[in-house]
Amino acid sequence: MIGRIRGTLAEKQPPEILVDVAGVGYEIHMPMTSFYQLPSIGEEVVVFTHFVVREDAQLLFGFADKMERGLFRELIKANGVGPKLGLAILSGMSAAQFLSSVQNEDVSALVSLPGIGKKTAERLVVELKDRLAKFGKTQSIVMPPPSSDLLNANTVVPLNDTREDAQSALIALGYKPAQASKLVESVYQEGMESESLIREALKAAI
Template identity: 80%
Template sequence: MIGRIEGRLLEKQPPEILIDVQGVGYEIHMPMTSFYQLPAVGETVAVYTHFVVREDAQLLFGFADKMERGLFRELIKANGVGPKLGLAILSGMSAAQFLNSVQNEDISALVSLPGIGKKTAERLVVELKDRLAKFGQQQAIAMPSDVGNKPMDAIVPLNDAKEEAQSALIALGYKAVQANKLITAVYQDGMESENLIREALKAAI
């Protein structure tokens, strides 16, 4: 199994990156919580990885630290949770926030994530509460939830930063209209796509 990769960061296209390791480029999918910690393109980066082999693809998932990777591995063991949903969960919440939500049985926080309905949230709590105890209790980072109350039922035209942010949210499981609403609600002139994704994901919780 490929457990860690270190090399030069060639591309950052959330939620994917490309790392050059001695002439070989590794495409890696990352949760946005880890993506935010990446250095600039061209710099050296090291990520912990989890390798997934399917009939139709071989995929690498990357994480900023071992704890987030460990949490991802526990998530994809849960009934009905695949790598894509695991990635979405860890993009919408930090590892500490997810741990707190499970330990406190905060169903409402979990259902705010894409692809998580009430039944799935309840099942995650039941299946993971004891298993995640080994990660220890951690204080969740408070995140703002008030993103404005403007009506936004239709998809509006997007600039380049908004288009990149919307593509990232859709890749993480959000519907196009929902992604557009979140992006439009938090967008400010001059925002780069990475900050826009960060604020949109905060607004979803």
């Protein structure tokens, strides 16, 4: 088990990073909530990791702190939740928001996330409410409902490099191309960097 990696941040392409450790590059998938906390390329970074071995791949998932990693580990134990969906959940809302949604049985907040339907959201609440109690109580967080116009859009808008990077990140997190395009276009402002654009697009999704 690889539990922590410390090295030089060599590349950042949301939702993946490359960390150089004594000449060996580790590709790590991260939720955007952790991605936002990364230092600049070339600086030292410490990432708490979870190692997943599959028949067709060996994958590293990274987190800014042990709490988020612990929440990810509980998520992927839930029925029907794999690492990719766990990553999408923790990209669409913070650990505190997810804990609050489960504790308050806020199914509507969970269904705003990609890959989460009503039945899956209800199952997550049932399966995780008691298991997540060890993470402590969180304050109730009011989250706006998703916009049906935004999420049901079926046109893809031509993008510049920044918007293309943001759209690619959203697609990697489980959003459909047309949905990702509409989210990006709804919040894009001239001069925005990719990370800021992704952050605002994810906020718009919920």
